[in-house]
Amino acid sequence: MRAGQAPGRAFLVVVLATAAVAIAPARWLRPWTTDLSGLIWVPLRPPAHLLTALRHWLRPVGEDSSTRDMQLLVEDRDRFRALWHSEQLRAEELQQRLAQIDRTNRMNRGGVPVEPLIASVTGRGTGTSERFLSLAAGSRDGVREGDPAVIGGDVLVGRVLGAPTDVSCWLAPIVDSSAGRLDVYITSADRPEAGPSEGVKAQIRPGSRGLLVGEVDGSATRISEGDIVRLWDATWKPAAQGMRVGVVRRVGRSDRSPLRTQVEVECGVDPSRLRQVTLKVEASQ
Amino acid sequence: MAAAVALTLDASLMPAFKFAGATPSLVGCLAAYVALHAERKRAWWGCWWLGLLQDFSSPMSVEGTITFVPGPFALGFLLGGALILAVRAEVMRRSMVAAAVATLGLLSMAGLVWTMVWTLRGWSTDAGWPWAGSGLGQLWQMFLVAAISAPVALPISWLLGRTFDHWGFPASRRRR
Numbered sequence: 001m002r003a004g005q006a007p008g009r010a011f012l013v014v015v016l017a018t019a020a021v022a023i024a025p026a027r028w029l030r031p032w033t034t035d036l037s038g039l040i041w042v043p044l045r046p047p048a049h050l051l052t053a054l055r056h057w058l059r060p061v062g063e064d065s066s067t068r069d070m071q072l073l074v075e076d077r078d079r080f081r082a083l084w085h086s087e088q089l090r091a092e093e094l095q096q097r098l099a100q101i102d103r104t105n106r107m108n109r110g111g112v113p114v115e116p117l118i119a120s121v122t123g124r125g126t127g128t129s130e131r132f133l134s135l136a137a138g139s140r141d142g143v144r145e146g147d148p149a150v151i152g153g154d155v156l157v158g159r160v161l162g163a164p165t166d167v168s169c170w171l172a173p174i175v176d177s178s179a180g181r182l183d184v185y186i187t188s189a190d191r192p193e194a195g196p197s198e199g200v201k202a203q204i205r206p207g208s209r210g211l212l213v214g215e216v217d218g219s220a221t222r223i224s225e226g227d228i229v230r231l232w233d234a235t236w237k238p239a240a241q242g243m244r245v246g247v248v249r250r251v252g253r254s255d256r257s258p259l260r261t262q263v264e265v266e267c268g269v270d271p272s273r274l275r276q277v278t279l280k281v282e283a284s285q
Numbered sequence: 286m287a288a289a290v291a292l293t294l295d296a297s298l299m300p301a302f303k304f305a306g307a308t309p310s311l312v313g314c315l316a317a318y319v320a321l322h323a324e325r326k327r328a329w330w331g332c333w334w335l336g337l338l339q340d341f342s343s344p345m346s347v348e349g350t351i352t353f354v355p356g357p358f359a360l361g362f363l364l365g366g367a368l369i370l371a372v373r374a375e376v377m378r379r380s381m382v383a384a385a386v387a388t389l390g391l392l393s394m395a396g397l398v399w400t401m402v403w404t405l406r407g408w409s410t411d412a413g414w415p416w417a418g419s420g421l422g423q424l425w426q427m428f429l430v431a432a433i434s435a436p437v438a439l440p441i442s443w444l445l446g447r448t449f450d451h452w453g454f455p456a457s458r459r460r461r
Contacts, residue, residue, distance in 0.1 A: 007329040014333070015363065022356025022402050023409065026347040033353035037341040044293045051297035059301045123296035126342040130300065130308055132351075145350070161344075162351025170344050170351045177417040178346025208418030210306075272300055 030162075038165050041134075045168065048123040049136065056275050100153065100278055113283035114239045117141055119149075120276045122168065133171040133271060135279070138164040142281040148240035149277040155268040156231055156243035157277050173271040174245060175212065181205045182212070183233040184245055186263070189226040196232055204229070204245075204265055212246065212265040215254050223251050229265050239280035244268050287445075288335055291315045292342055302437070307429035309437040310392060312339050316362050317387035317438065318445050320369040321378045322454040328366055336362030336395065345403075345415045357402040361395030368394055378456075379449075384442030389435040396427025 021029070041048075101116045119137035124130050137143050143164045149157040149171050158173035172178045185199035200223055204214030216223065227248040231240055250264040291311040299308050312335050319331040336359035343358065344351045369387045376383045400423050407414040416423040449456075 007326050011326075011329060011333075015360070018333070018337075018356045018359050022354060022360060023405055026352045026354070029354055030347075030350070030352050033341070033355060034351065037344070037353045040338065040341050044289060044296075048293045048297040051293060055298050055301040058298075123293075124300060125344050126292065126295040126310070126312065126339060132344050132346075134296070161346055161349075172346055172351075176346070177415060178349075180349075206417045208422055272303070 034162065034165075038168070041168075045122055045134070045136075048134075049120065052121060052123055053275070056273075059273075100151075114280040115142065115283045117143065117279040117281050118276055119143075119169075119279050121274050124272075125170075131173055131176045131271060132161070133158075133173070133274065133277075135160075135169050135171050135277065136167065137279060138167040138169050140166045143169050143279055144282065146237050147279050147281050148237055148243065149279050150243055151269055151274065151277055153278075154242075154244050156240060156245055157269050157271060157274065159236065159240065160279070171271075171277065173267075175206050175210055175267050175271065177206050179206060182231060182245065183235075184214075184229050184265075185232045186216075186223055186227050186229050186248060188222070188224075189228055189247070196230075199230075201232070202229075202263060204263070207264070210267075211249065212267065213262065214265070215257070215260045215262050217260060223248060223261065223263060225249060225251060237280075239282075287315055288312070288338055291335075292338055296342060302433075304433050305429060307426065307433045309434040310339075310430055311434075311437070311441065313362075313392040313395065313431070313434050314384070314388050314438040314441045315445075316366065317369060317391045318384055318442055320366040320391065321373055321376075321384060321387050322449075322452065322456060324455055325370055328370055329363065332362040332366030332391075333359050336360065347406075347415070354406070357399040358395060360402065361398035362391065364398050365391030365394035379446065381439045381442045381446075385435040385438040388438035389431050392431030392434050393428055396424060396431060400424045400427060 097118055100118065117137055119135040119141075121133050122136045123134040125132035125134070135149075143160055145160055145163050147160045149159065151157055156174060158171050158176070158179065160169045161172040161178060162170055164170075174182065181203050182205070183201070183203055185196045185201050187199040191198070200216055202214045202216045204212040207213040225248055229245045229248060231243050231245050233241070246265045246267040248263050249266040252262050254260040254262040291314070294311050295308075299311060302309055316332050316335040319335070320328045323331055337355055339358040339362070340355045341353055344353055346352070347354070368390050373387075400420055403414060403416075404420050414420065414423075416426075
């Protein structure tokens with residue numbers, strides 16, 4: 001290092017302190033870093049929200065998305081064409097929101113009264129945490145840690161991770177490794193109304209290719225591609241139970257234990273393309 | 286202000302330019318630019334600050350809840366900045382290609398340090414690692430981010446070059 005241009009002793013102390021903080025226990029970091037991050041992002045969130053909208057305009061959901069079937073695509077396309085021509089975009093958008101709230105209300109299977117809360121995606125984590133979505137809804141709106149987020153009534157997106165701030169919260173998608181193992185049941189695509197007793201129980205976890213992978217007993221030959229996977233996990237809130245996690249994309253023998261069957265599940269939603277989600281928050285008494 | 290703009294764009298607009306599963310990092314481009322042009326002392330501080338801001342914008346799931354860990358990116362950007370400071374006298378700093386290569390180097394080093402710190406954290410606690418798959422896979426993912434950020438640094442450095450006189454870099458002061 002050149003003389004006179006060294007960063008100085010104070011800087012070395014700062015670097016050492018940074019290294020110490022980097023490996024410090026999370027329980028010590030969490031109380032103050034979460035608040036500090038919230039403070040940093042207070043002025044940045046409104047422009048980030050606007051730019052997120054711009055991104056969705058630049059990169060709209062493609063019609064070749066493999067997560068939707070062709071019929072839904074055609075319906076969506078026609079619906080949006082109609083919206084475009086009707087010059088009543090605002091009114092139609094409100095109508096859609098109302099329908100989504102209605103569907104979510106009807107999907108309340110957990111026995112706990114829930115209220116649907118539509119939350120806009122204002123941004124994402126940067127760098128390595130880009131899968132986390134920042135939502136414009138917080139404890140002031142009744143959001144609590146663990147509240148599930150869905151789209152289209154029953155497609156599970158993820159759940160709120162950590163304590164929300166007054167006006168915002170972080171959503172961890174189910175494809176993120178933070179979701180851990182998920183207990184699910186798999187039902188035939190031909191009988192979407194089938195209950196858990198008719199399905200095959202499985203435990204799946206996020207894989208490295210954006211899919212969820214898991215293994216079931218080899219005798220479970222009833223599983224085939226296209227089957228529907230639904231959540232049945234006691235560690236999730238009741239409002240999330242029975243929500244659709246995705247569809248089976250591949251069924252094959254497990255390399256590690258040949259007597260078991262490996263399934264790969266594709267999630268019902270690509271979190272990076274979401275503009276808004278419906279949070280299922282507990283209804284206030 | 287540039288850091289705020291870069292952070293905001295990284296969190297909102299840049300995913301539109303996602304390629305092969307990697308999203309370019311404007312904060313990384315900015316840090317490389319600062320490391321190329323600023324006085325050494327300011328370059329050190331600049332890289333540290335930018336890395337720290339990146340840490341505070343990167344929520345991680347630790348023990349089942351959201352946690353911001355200051356340090357992994359701050360140290361990574363520092364090491365990446367050190368790499369640039371060591372070689373910058375040998376390159377044409379105003380060249381856009383130099384900015385792109387510097388971005389690649391800085392973000393690769395940052396990825397290496399980030400993965401090392403989180404591996405260390407994973408070993409020291411029961412919480413495990415915040416990625417699916419192996420650490421090598423994560424390292425590869427970080428390298429992809431660096432690789433995709435390098436071409437993005439070309440127009441960014443051109444854009445920053447338009448405002449070069451306002452940055453207060455030694456070269457810009459001499460030009461005045």
